[in-house]
Amino acid sequence: MEAIGLKAGMTFIKDGKLIKVIESNHHKPGKGNTVMQMKLYDVRAGSTVQTTMRPSEKIELAIIDLKQAQYLYTQDEMAYFMDLDTYDQYEIPTNSIEQELKFLLPNTDVQIQFYGTEVIGVMLPSTVELTVSETQPSIKGGSVTGGGKPATMETGLVVSVPDFIQAGEKLIINTSNGEYKGRASN
Numbered sequence: 001m002e003a004i005g006l007k008a009g010m011t012f013i014k015d016g017k018l019i020k021v022i023e024s025n026h027h028k029p030g031k032g033n034t035v036m037q038m039k040l041y042d043v044r045a046g047s048t049v050q051t052t053m054r055p056s057e058k059i060e061l062a063i064i065d066l067k068q069a070q071y072l073y074t075q076d077e078m079a080y081f082m083d084l085d086t087y088d089q090y091e092i093p094t095n096s097i098e099q100e101l102k103f104l105l106p107n108t109d110v111q112i113q114f115y116g117t118e119v120i121g122v123m124l125p126s127t128v129e130l131t132v133s134e135t136q137p138s139i140k141g142g143s144v145t146g147g148g149k150p151a152t153m154e155t156g157l158v159v160s161v162p163d164f165i166q167a168g169e170k171l172i173i174n175t176s177n178g179e180y181k182g183r184a185s186n
Helices: none
Strands: 011-014 017-027 035-042 047-053 065-075 078-083 089-093 109-115 118-123 127-135 149-153 158-161 170-174 180-183
Touching (some): 017 118, 078 109, 089 118, 149 170, 158 180
Antiparallel strands (some): 011 017, 078 089, 127 149, 127 170, 149 158
């Protein structure tokens, strides 16, 4: 596969390291060649690095297996998950799934990512329901098409929401981009 095909969440092998893509942007400077600006996470070392790659650079995708699991809790910089079939528990360092944890409440169903027998990450559902813990008061006459305002969700995630949304409301949030999708039905 070529580097231009890499998207956030994909995992590949480079120089014997297992690398997970956090962000990937195709960048064409005014002069010079097109490059891929990337934020990468070394799964085993636990480090994050900003780098660039040529779009045509060949990379080897890692074969990742998935298992259904449920998020239990976070304690002492470890997140705990339970396999829904065997009830085995898995520990994942919180620094390796920092972004994903902003969408997770206890008992949320996820998929655990494995490279061989090694637990390397979490795959979120496409949307989650979270409650607004804090936002500015509603603006009289605020409409769906308004500019929006920031709202802090119960997990600490900050989302831009329409002006009419109030604290305490349950919202549907897209986990791939962190955007407001709508109100959750009660």
